[in-house]
Amino acid sequence: MPTGMRGQDWKPAADAAMDRYACGDDAAFAELYDLLEPRLTAFLLRRTRDEGRTDDLVQQTFMQMHCARRHFARGAEVMPWAFAIARRLLIDSVRKGGRERELLVDDANGDALERPCGRDKPDSALAKRQLARRIEEELERMPEAHREAFDLIQGDGLSVSEAAKVLAITPTAVKLRAHRAYAALRERLGSDVHELLGDAP
């Protein structure tokens, strides 16, 4: 199954499927859906914490991709494009709903930035959970541009180049913004940040 692809293996397959779809191979859309849907759902669910809204936004993202398939450039990467569309639709839906920023809200069921810690002792797991929560709080206070770059790389696992395409800025600007966010976190929360997040981008 395509959804079972590990690591980065699925990306060339998704790019090829989108390329075929842009050329008129309608059957490629189902394949593309299987490859992208889990990533898009995770990307949107992390920000909405609402399965109903996430489903709606995933559906709208795929419909926009379908309507705009003619604009997909040969040899382009589909994931940054899909994430950019999903991000645009999410921003629009938040604005339309008149809601304040609801991205990255605290969640009692687990924090987005928290890494799997199955082998940790309960005390350690609790400390990590608390640190992750503090990171979320600190991220809320940062400039949106820094937070977005940091979040796409750390939270969604995008490369610097992919995040640059989602945000339509240069990779250097993404690195700078993410690094500033990371530096601010380390300044406020100390070196524990490094343990949870790893090296700065």
Added chain:
Amino acid sequence: MTTRDLKARVLEAAHGAPSATRGTSRVQAWLVLPSSVIVAASLFFALGGVQNGQGRPMWFYLASSLGWGAVAALSTWGALGRGASATWRTRSILVAVAIGTPAVLFAMMFAFATADPELTQVHPERLGLKCLGLTVAAATFPLLSLLAVRRGSDPVHPAATGAALGAACGASAGVMVEMWCPVSELRHVAFGHIAPIVLLALVGAALGSRVLGMRARGRR
């Protein structure tokens, strides 16, 4: 809703709303170029063509026309090209095209006027309303056509893309106007030749944010 239900809904919705493929879009995009040239050439010859632009030294006529042509080509490449990226140019490049195109063109005309001040003595009384109108008239067709061809294509910065397209179309139309207009006085150049590019960039930004963007729709 299960993942399978959602997939079925998405595929059904896509099946029920056919969309154009890359081949169709490419044909449309390529049709814009000759159509725009025909529209601009028709206006040019209808208003007197090259004869109307006489009165300036040949070196200036050639240098200014080639200079405008080079800037217009660069601007068009900056606004329309995207390499192998699905998210078009970065915002900084598009803004640079929108702001830089009129700025570079005015700087070029200022340099010519400084090099040969006598050039500015030909019809200095003309404000440039005809040139402004002609530039806007020649640029409107390609701008609207490109916006239509690219509708719903930009999820990131549709206003910046629209502004860059407006500036590129204005600069391209300006090549024809530069060949047609005999006046090189700087106020005339600023009002009749540069201002319409700025105006088209602003109109492009306004239309781009409405036409080029991908908007959320109601729940299905």
